[in-house]
Amino acid sequence: MRPVLEVKDLEVAFTQNKKEKKVIDRVSFTVMPGEILSIVGESGSGKSVSLLSVMGLLANNGNVVGGGINFEGTDLLALTERELDQIRGNSMTMVFQDALTSLNPVFTVGTQMIETMMRHTDMNKKQARDRAILLLEKVGLPNPSAIMKKYPHTLSGGMRQRVMIGMALCCNPRLLIADEPTTALDVTIQAQIMELLKKLQKEMGMSIILITHDLGLVAEMADRVVVMYAGQIVEEAPVNELFEKPAHPYTRALLQSVPNKKKDKNIPLVSIEGTVPENYDEITGCRFSNRCRYYENRCRKEQDLESLGEYKKIRCWKRETAGMMV
């Protein structure tokens, strides 16, 4: 089967004060048709930046400086802005964390949805309108024709996110990138949105990339997981394997730091002390080493992402003992 999206050795750099800082370092992953891939990491780990570069939405001072992005056989980096517009929002769409700022406040929901469809397909206004109502119904919004006439600020957070998802589905995308779609929402609404995404994914057979820092959501949604730290991929594994046998010390610590109702409350949570280092592009060797409990001398040497089996990859010198660390 041919992957929907193939990112290979992607490198992204931002220029600030005439200095170039490489924030994404040789990131590779693939998304197969009908698959949910989850990308996990702390804020500043580069998970959003990698997907923004896939969408061609990097800020002006950001540039892809190496690697390739292949979407259904098309090299996205070779396309002009106009050609990219044909794919973006059409067969590849994105849902952002903050729905209020990603919707246009001066147009009604209906106008924005109709515009998207008329731009990407040869529907007339009437057809686009009917389809918009159908989609809003599909994402579980009550009374869709009334919502069409509403402005984004009059809707609640959960409703806005549903509108965003409805809009993303306008042109039957083959890939939906969801960038922390529920971080700003209540747990109850989060559960609703996640169920909705799962249902839509099954119905329409699209692939989803879910960017999140919530491991609970990963466990509920993903087929495969990519863990990012400081601009690099540190581990990649199928979801069951990742939760059962996390191999990288960072993944392990992340899993242990989640409070859980089943855990004994008197045992302190495992926390990863410190923060993601600034200027992590200047570090040679393991970028997690300053927070790692298993640090030793050889960690100062550069380590490549190594494959262990078809879908399992890890970047750690201590991988041979990885299964035994507690």
Added chain:
Amino acid sequence: MLEKRDGRDDGVEESEVCMEQKEPLLEVKGLKKYYPIKDGIITHTIGHITAVDGVDFKLYPGETLGLVGESGCGKSTIGRQIVALENPSEGEILYKGRPIRRMAKDETKEMKRNIQMIFQDPYSSLNPRKTVFEILSYPMLYHKICSEREAPKEVERLLDLVGLSKNMAGRYPHEFSGGQRQRIGIARALSLRPELIICDEPVSALDVSIQAQILNLLKNLQKEFGFTYLFIGHGLDAVHYISDRIAVMYLGKFMETGQAQELFENPGHPYTVALCNASPIPDPKVRDRNRRILTDEIPSNVDIPAGCRFHPRCFCSTEHCKFHEPSLLSVNESGTHMAACPIMNPLQRQEETEACISI
């Protein structure tokens, strides 16, 4: 110097014993808060937003009470009223048995020193034009906790207490990460040596790994200094981790209160069941479990549903629920676990509801 108070004993039994003997530190009686909605050219009130609609609870020294609920349920409003940022529309807040709104001036000042708050957003709750040293030392100077000469030393100690290095005192808030800023917020709350700290969603804006750091820090500080916490949050797991007792709130009212463990193991209200079901479990093997996910969203608090306010979203509501508003009833014999649902109450549960709540 912050002197160490009696260390809190671990274990639930201990704290239950303490609770009966000790006087409550804070008592909230029939607390209500309405915000008027104004309209018209000659402005007049056309309705009210009900934020808090009759809430009673007691907070004992050294314990942590968790408040959970969806956004808009009034949990933060309760916190803001306790620190006297807002005045209640009705009801009373008693601090050590004395109503906080009718205290003499110097008593009010002392009370305000004793009740501190940690805010949700570490970005907007610190003044960007003040250095960390200023943020931490001004309150202490105002309350005459230390002299200007002692201030640098005291600030150093506070920074050390919350796990920041002392040479950070000269920096401005924007130079810190989210987790570090939240530590500064905590240090500011500690600087006045309070007895009660209101934590208003202190970890919601933070990354998972940083959340664990802050939760551990709050717990350790409590062990060391015997603080009392009112912990407001919507992440059930975090609230469960830090709290001794939990109150579940919905549209301005308590739906259920009880010991943290008991409440989750044996929920007495369908809303608690729904909240537990909504939070994702970090274990992919149980992802196909039967979950009861609430449909719809929290109704507007201008127009609160009649009868039980949860009935339009409830999975075991009956005709009865549409007309009769339930009050908190005891779920267990000892009366430490209360829930406002007669349908799910095991002491008066009927057979037909048994089926719909077993998950």
